[in-house]
Amino acid sequence: MSTPIPPEERRHDAGRAVDDAYLHEWAEHFRAPLASAERADASAVAFRIGAEWLALPTAMLLRVAPHAVPHRVPHRTAHGMRGLVNVGGQLYPCIALAELLEIDADGGSVRTGRHTFARLLLVQWEGRGYALPVADLYGIVRYAGTRVQPPAATINKGAQRYLSGVLAEGDLRIGLLNAAMLGPQLARALR
Template sequence: MTTAQAQELDDCWNRIGVAGDHSCARLQQAIHCRNCPVYAGAAQHNLQRPLPPDYRREWAEYFRRPAQEGMRHDASCVVFRIGVEWLSLPTPLFLQVAPQAQPHRLPHRAAHGLAGIVNVGGKLYPCVSLAALMGIDERDTLERSGHHIFPRLLLVRMENETYALPVAELHGIERYRSEDMLAPAATINKGLTRYLAGVLPLREMQIGCLDAGLLAHQLARTLR
């Protein structure tokens, strides 16, 4: 905004409004300056001001610059936690994140890892425990101060079948470079290691990237 335009803008909220001495007669009715039409009008005036001469050129040059080689991300995953293990699956596999629900056991079905069926949005889905499949102790947990942790159900689509996977915590989507993936450490439990395509270091976390093909095969076996 130019000096002349700034002078045209009467910032009364800084003088007699909530940021000033509260002497404005409108405050009794508006309670706060953001509810006042004068404040709204000033915002419109600010948004409708003419663009600086070089504004479009500068932003066009900024977005025209190629991304730095070290910053190019070619893959993304959804990161979640089971027990103390941070795990991930490729983002395209996910259909929905739902609140945790109690699975109902299926009669005459005792496949390892199959917890039963769950109702999500009026539809029934097979619920499979990754903790049981991979030998993860769900009683182990992480101490995370300042965070509200909510268990979730992750609906994933694999080989034309949708599964509900219970997790202790959902971190979210992360983008990364495929070349940053490392080989699994020898200290990871053997039940989990066989399902890992690699490990992705991300800030304070070591994320186990699950082999989607192998996991899909194992999930299908639980329904046979």
């Protein structure tokens, strides 16, 4: 298999013999890191609630499960607490992020070319599991920390205090949730 010659260099290499020096030069060229490449040093699982695209650090994610209707727990009316869901024989408290973040859970556009349906994100904070209902799941996003931008001042004030930044991923603007801020709110919903 021969190494392709970039068009700008073809006219210079037309008469050059393929010797060890030539092969070494091209090996070094392809071995060198791209100058514009960013090193992905973080990852998050991106999902949609209403019209908002959000993401949680992948370290919190246990698994993704099919949507389940929560069973109400008597005398538990904390903000965001929906009840309990059974996933694989284990009970998880179901916490509505839409209520915690003051996001309208209705609405949002379905992305074309994909099957979109509600799911549960099973996450963990300080050893306790939680089920978070989401309208759509984008998947895992790997990114460089330098790509994270500060949240816009126009973002919903309820959600803004939980955001560590905003990430542009294709045509999406994904709000990165701060686990250290959100985790205690999940635990508080159980009280």
